[in-house]
């Protein structure tokens with residue numbers, strides 16, 4: 001089978017790129033698992049936090065906002081985002097961390113404002129007040145419907161003639177006569193252009209093509225679902241963070257999702273949660289809130305894969321014409337997926353980033369793989 005473009009990996013990143021490319025090219029999306037979304041995409045905390053990440057990440061978060069808030073007609077039957085808000089409380093020692101957040105007020109039209117502890121307690125009544133002195137609130141933080149976004153990309157991709165092949169792990173990539181020959185499951189396919197959107201496996205996939213790694217590091221992140229505390233309706237609660245702490249808690253479908261904010265470097269794998277991380281999380285919840293954790297309903301872990309500079313990688317490999325990277329989405333891959341997929345498509349089709357990303361200060365060099373090969 002011959003295609004214009006073969007994308008390896010049908011998580012949110014590969015699907016987003018396929019959605020952006022299929023209207024103008026014959027595209028094949030290859031997925032090693034029987035279902036797209038089995039790895040990181042199906043394991044996220046599902047939050048849109050425009051101010052999260054470094055300046056490059058924030059630009060992509062912001063640039064995805066208009067699409068997520070108002071997708072094209074027929075993209076999905078449900079809203080892709082719903083308002084949530086985020087509350088950050090701060091003790092006497094971590095004021096500089098709160099000030100760094102407040103300094104982002106207004107960026108991309110998103111407010112971050114200081115509020116009183118009384119206002120904070122009205123938003124979320126269970127945090128322990130004793131040591132806290134200040135609070136900030138970000139109304140622009142939203143819940144993401146990850147399933148609807150992922151499905152919307154795949155549906156749009158198929159409607160434009162894109163082909164998805166699951167149970168097709170890529171085991172060989174070879175360049176011959178200007179074409180990539182890709183062995184995937186029982187198939188061998190060819191294309192002049194391949195996109196490596198293999199998430200935690202992106203460096204391993206590049207190795208199949210004989211390319212040196214970019215130093216992408218998968219890091220384990222744990223999450224749990226807890227029943228709501230007795231006597232509280234948690235549905236209107238914002239995300240809760242504490243300045244200087246890694247852990248956070250969010251309301252999800254009438255229950256609580258919480259994470260210790262762990263970042264343990266691991267090999268790419270079908271990662272599972274570790275008891276120690278759960279214990280750290282339970283300790284955090286009971287220290288920072290009045291909630292007693294009696295039961296954990298669900299626990300899981302997923303991989304957040306980072307480049308050394310924690311910015312995404314989107315661009316052509318300087319050592320291998322026709323080999324494109326879409327990797328290193330870290331903990332921001334759902335919210336960046338639209339603008340990142342659109343950017344990769346623009347770089348391939350037009351040779352430059354879309355205007356909105358350029359206006360936000362992003363350059364092709366800042367996201368290209370070449371920056372990691374110097």
Ligand SMILES: Cc1cc2nc3c(=O)[nH]c(=O)nc-3n(C[C@H](O)[C@H](O)[C@H](O)COP(=O)(O)OP(=O)(O)OC[C@H]3O[C@@H](n4cnc5c(N)ncnc54)[C@H](O)[C@@H]3O)c2cc1C
Pocket residue numbers: 008009010011012013014030031032033036037038039040041042043044045046047048168169170171197198199200201205221222223259301302303304305327329330331332333334335336
């Ligand atoms: C606990 C947790 C919380 C998170 N919270 C958020 C959040 O609130 N907001 C946010 O935006 N992001 C969040 N993230 C990050 C987000 O989930 C990831 O950035 C995103 O899912 C990455 O998508 P991906 O498509 O690059 O990777 P993946 O979803 O892992 O997809 C890569 C795909 O490539 C396939 N693949 C790999 N090798 C091969 C091969 N050789 N052949 C064929 N296929 C292959 C895999 O099977 C996989 O399906 C969170 C992540 C975790 C773990």
